[in-house]
Amino acid sequence: MQDREQLERWLASEAAGQEDAADAAFAHLFAAVPKVEPRAEFVELTAARVWAERARRRRFAVLGWAAAVVIAAAGSLAGYAAAAPAGAWAIKTGIQLMSHAMPWLFAYATEAMNLWWVAARVGNHLALAIATPPRAAGLVAVELVGIFAFFALQRLVRWELRGEAHV
Amino acid sequence: MSVPPSDAELAKEALAGSDAASRALVARYATPAVNFVFRFVHDRALAEDLAQEGFLRVFQRLNTYDPERKFSSWFFQVVRNVTIDHLRVNRLATTSLDELKEGGFEGAAADKTSSSPEDLAGQGELAGALEQALARLRPEYREVVVLRYQEGLTHPEISEILGLPSGTVKTYLHRARKELASILSSKGWGPA
Numbered sequence: 001m002q003d004r005e006q007l008e009r010w011l012a013s014e015a016a017g018q019e020d021a022a023d024a025a026f027a028h029l030f031a032a033v034p035k036v037e038p039r040a041e042f043v044e045l046t047a048a049r050v051w052a053e054r055a056r057r058r059r060f061a062v063l064g065w066a067a068a069v070v071i072a073a074a075g076s077l078a079g080y081a082a083a084a085p086a087g088a089w090a091i092k093t094g095i096q097l098m099s100h101a102m103p104w105l106f107a108y109a110t111e112a113m114n115l116w117w118v119a120a121r122v123g124n125h126l127a128l129a130i131a132t133p134p135r136a137a138g139l140v141a142v143e144l145v146g147i148f149a150f151f152a153l154q155r156l157v158r159w160e161l162r163g164e165a166h167v
Numbered sequence: 168m169s170v171p172p173s174d175a176e177l178a179k180e181a182l183a184g185s186d187a188a189s190r191a192l193v194a195r196y197a198t199p200a201v202n203f204v205f206r207f208v209h210d211r212a213l214a215e216d217l218a219q220e221g222f223l224r225v226f227q228r229l230n231t232y233d234p235e236r237k238f239s240s241w242f243f244q245v246v247r248n249v250t251i252d253h254l255r256v257n258r259l260a261t262t263s264l265d266e267l268k269e270g271g272f273e274g275a276a277a278d279k280t281s282s283s284p285e286d287l288a289g290q291g292e293l294a295g296a297l298e299q300a301l302a303r304l305r306p307e308y309r310e311v312v313v314l315r316y317q318e319g320l321t322h323p324e325i326s327e328i329l330g331l332p333s334g335t336v337k338t339y340l341h342r343a344r345k346e347l348a349s350i351l352s353s354k355g356w357g358p359a
């Protein structure tokens with residue numbers, strides 16, 4: 001009869017909207033619902049399957065590593081066997097080219113440096129010739145005249161446009 | 168008296184390769200797992216098969232388990248995914264009491280030593296009616312009811328397992344209970 005009372009208590013709490021009381025009463029009632037017990041051998045069978053699966057994965061991992069090592073070793077050997085003559089020729093040719101190119105490289109670098117010095121001296125003379133105080137003053141004066149002329153021209157154009165508008 | 172190792176400790180040992188720890192975890196979660204799955208498939212043998220699949224997946228992915236989380240939440244999440252995968256292929260909705268009995272549901276597990284035969288019969292009927300009403304609920308409602316009242320999980324734990332906001336879990340529980348009350352009342356289990 002206890003469960004019947006619990007059921008009525010739960011239904012009454014539910015109808016009254018008492019959330020906590022309904023939750024507690026229903027939890028008590030639900031405890032009477034029987035649990036489905038797995039077969040006695042379930043744990044042993046599952047543990048054995050887990051163990052077998054783990055062993056299988058371990059075997060696969062070991063086999064995978066072994067296969068990877070064998071493939072890498074075989075690949076290296078095959079690569080070496082195929083590429084050894086070509087590789088030796090490439091290294092030899094590279095060294096020869098480098099050794100032939102070095103004197104030319106030095107010669108062109110010396111020539112370039114001479115040209116650079118000549119250009120530097122010409123530039124220096126030009127700068128000395130231009131950068132005297134009277135010449136600098138003259139340049140500034142010419143620039144000022146230019147600015148003034150531009151300003152005056154702008155004013156003239158504006159007056160001209162206004163005159164046309166009045167007409 | 169020694170304290171039994173926690174789920175997280177057992178999981179750590181199992182991950183390190185301990186067969187005993189794996190076995191202990193299986194023993195600890197066998198009944199909850201089978202029960203949880205049974206509420207959705209209503210077939211004892213299938214529930215055991217799916218629970219076993221769940222255990223296999225749990226042990227395969229044990230390296231992804233974060234010990235900061237509660238093991239049971241993570242465990243039920245994995246078992247739930249296995250069940251959902253199965254249900255997607257073989258859709259099962261609600262079921263009748265006869266189907267439940269055929270599936271392996273064996274009636275009430277009341278305290279048979281202290282109850283009268285009348286009480287036992289009444290408890291058995293009530294448990295059966297409750298089981299039948301539960302089977303008629305929408306799967307998402309049934310799920311929260313099972314996790315809350317069968318497995319005793321808290322709202323945040325259920326929320327974590329189902330990936331739902333805690334408020335939604337509370338709403339589902341409230342509606343599920345209302346629906347169960349309505350079904351039981353319509354079957355004559357209301358106040359005398």
